[in-house]
Amino acid sequence: MIAKRSIFEHMLSKKTKYGIKALIYLSKQEDKTPVQIEAISKSENISRKFLESILLTLRKNGFLGSKKGKGGGYYLIKDPVDIKMSSVMRVLDGPIAMVPCVSLNFYEKCDDCPDENACAVHNLMVEVRDSTLHIFNNKSLADLIK
């Protein structure tokens, strides 16, 4: 009874998806009062501990600020307009797409491919990379919430 997978199934890891949802949640807050993990977790149906690690990553990478102790929590420290989806996805990593030989930031040569300029698969994936990146580069958190 396992549903067959589509070619689009795992572009977005749960980690990244949850991260974006948390960012959306935080950007909808009226003021910049810290919000507790628990609140976001419940509202968005995300495992408390898993979300904790995700928010930690977002904080360490300059998206969120935090406050410890009573009344503590997380809050956005960037303007949603300045948070590009591509940067969020890079930070939360998760394998989203394609082959390493096509990566701009973390290029890696394919073991099997002697000449990638002559590799038709490579060139196809470059095309997909560019179109996808174009979308993620031009979509901000602010765009997502409107």
Place this chain on the structure above:
Amino acid sequence: MIAKRSIFEHMLSKKTKYGIKALIYLSKQEDKTPVQIEAISKSENISRKFLESILLTLRKNGFLGSKKGKGGGYYLIKDPVDIKMSSVMRVLDGPIAMVPCVSLNFYEKCDDCPDENACAVHNLMVEVRDSTLHIFNNKSLADLIK
């Protein structure tokens, strides 16, 4: 010493990549004489047994024909012009991208998401799906080899 992954790393599984390479190899044959797995395996640096299972899948899905016994092997039974990349990728499955809730063919609801029309992540991924699918739908095996 593990290289950090990019957001584009695993869009294309090795299975699919090898499958496309095999199809390209076969489409470059002069005549339709069967080619043995071994020959493709060596030429493209693909594990013999792994490739065997991939070719089997391609045959069962109408891309290849085969012949057993001496002088046997695989051969293309469709015109490269009629082999769309999207259909190859669907057949060889491999998790390529995105979230199941965005799949046209194998839709699946997200556990965490009560209303996906209101889900900003969902809508973002629909956009990426469409742009990627557009490329794969309009790229044939024939396009790849020229």
Place this chain on the structure above:
DNA sequence: CTTTAATCCTATTAAATCTATAGGATAATA
């Protein structure tokens, strides 16, 4: 100054998936 509430941090487990291999069954050729 003690209690309580929250994040911080590292490590580890569990589950899923992809990659690859094994080994024999089947079929075709010579």
Place this chain on the structure above:
DNA sequence: TATTATCCTATAGATTTAATAGGATTAAAG
């Protein structure tokens, strides 16, 4: 009948993702 090659199913190994555990740290409140 020997040889060559695909057919087929099962399984092992490796990698990655998802999730959990448990305590350390910090801050507020009384």
